[in-house]
Amino acid sequence: xxxxxxxxxxxGRAMAQRLAELGxxxxxxxxxxxxxxxxxxxxxxxxxxxxxxxxxxxxVTPAHIxxxxxxDFAACEAVFxxxxxxxxxxxxxxxxxxxxxxxxxxxxxQSIHALGGRYLEAPVLGSTPQAQxxxxxxxxxxxxxxxVQAEMVLGALGTPTHFGDVGQGAAVKLAMxxxxxxxxxxxxxxxxxxxxxxxxxxxxxxTLRASALYAPTFDKKLEKMQAxxxxxxxxxxKHLLKDLRLFAAAAEHRHIxxxxxxxxxxxxxxxxxxxxGDADYSALYAALVPPAAP
Ligand code: NAP
Numbered sequence: 171x172x173x174x175x176x177x178x179x180x181x182g183r184a185m186a187q188r189l190a191e192l193g194x195x196x197x198x199x200x201x202x203x204x205x206x207x208x209x210x211x212x213x214x215x216x217x218x219x220x221x222x223x224x225x226x227x228x229x230v231t232p233a234h235i236x237x238x239x240x241x242d243f244a245a246c247e248a249v250f251x252x253x254x255x256x257x258x259x260x261x262x263x264x265x266x267x268x269x270x271x272x273x274x275x276x277x278x279x280q281s282i283h284a285l286g287g288r289y290l291e292a293p294v295l296g297s298t299p300q301a302q303x304x305x306x307x308x309x310x311x312x313x314x315x316x317x318v319q320a321e322m323v324l325g326a327l328g329t330p331t332h333f334g335d336v337g338q339g340a341a342v343k344l345a346m347x348x349x350x351x352x353x354x355x356x357x358x359x360x361x362x363x364x365x366x367x368x369x370x371x372x373x374x375x376x377t378l379r380a381s382a383l384y385a386p387t388f389d390k391k392l393e394k395m396q397a398x399x400x401x402x403x404x405x406x407x408k409h410l411l412k413d414l415r416l417f418a419a420a421a422e423h424r425h426i427x428x429x430x431x432x433x434x435x436x437x438x439x440x441x442x443x444x445x446x447g448d449a450d451y452s453a454l455y456a457a458l459v460p461p462a463a464p
Pocket of ligand 1: 176180181182203239244245246267268269270294295296298404405406413
């Protein structure tokens with residue numbers, strides 16, 4: 171099967187690699203030049219080579235399915251709706267894995283349908299390691315017939331769950347990412363206090379693990395927080411900020427009180443201004459628990 175991957179950022183690259191390893195013919199497209207280290211490896215390794223097309227049209231034209239993995243709604247609009255790209259979607263199935271809001275996804279679906287194409291919403295849970303091993307959770311919104319057509323690709327990348335119409339997969343994705351932000355903030359604050367009070371972190375963690383309050387993400391990020399080393403991000407802080415802003419807007423639209431989420435987005439926005447946008451999202455700890463005063 172011939173797949174186009176539009177957006178070869180962290181996730182798009184990992185997905186392209188996974189699909190090529192499983193025997194799909196993968197042609198990628200990215201707006202900007204890609205890192206030479208990745209490019210030379212990914213395009214040279216027969217039989218799993220990925221070809222990178224110089225234009226969107228050249229990536230999409232031979233494809234049965236177009237998987238889109240772009241940063242945000244503005245990027246999706248720029249790619250889908252540019253006048254020179256509008257004829258590309260006719261009779262094609264576009265699967266959008268980008269994290270956007272339910273309303274934004276519904277608007278894109280409408281535009282793609284108006285251009286004669288089909289649109290499946292497929293935001294994912296998990297990061298680059300899960301994309302590389304085909305263990306993503308794929309949160310689908312759209313028509314069952316499109317899911318049947320995409321079955322092989324979805325199965326290659328992870329476990330799909332069909333939630334309902336376009337917008338409902340996006341809603342679940344934002345709900346989950348709100349938990350990433352809130353759980354990371356909650357854990358950071360509690361860890362910060364016990365550290366500042368001189369309590370042994372190991373003892374604190376044993377108590378936490380034995381309680382109903384434990385979440386596995388705490389242990390996943392503990393080492394980075396203790397070392398204050400947030401390099402090598404799979405999911406950068408700037409994308410968590412984008413997702414929490416999307417959550418706040420979607421939740422306000424549904425008359426949910428989002429004061430707590432706004433406190434979190436303010437903290438994340440400040441951390442981005444201070445240069446932590448590309449750091450791992452667990453850098454939220456450093457924003458909440460700055461290094462102790464001497
Ligand atoms: P990323 O590394 O920042 O890549 C973003 C991609 O979007 C790049 O290919 C970038 O192209 C492209 N892009 C941005 N603005 C554009 C524009 N105006 N026109 C055309 N292309 C544009 O992001 P990522 O981590 O791969 O994430 C992609 C999406 O998946 C995001 O919505 C993110 O929230 C979501 N997601 C990420 C993770 C994760 O762990 N990283 C997990 C689940 C979901 P350039 O290279 O030219 O900038």
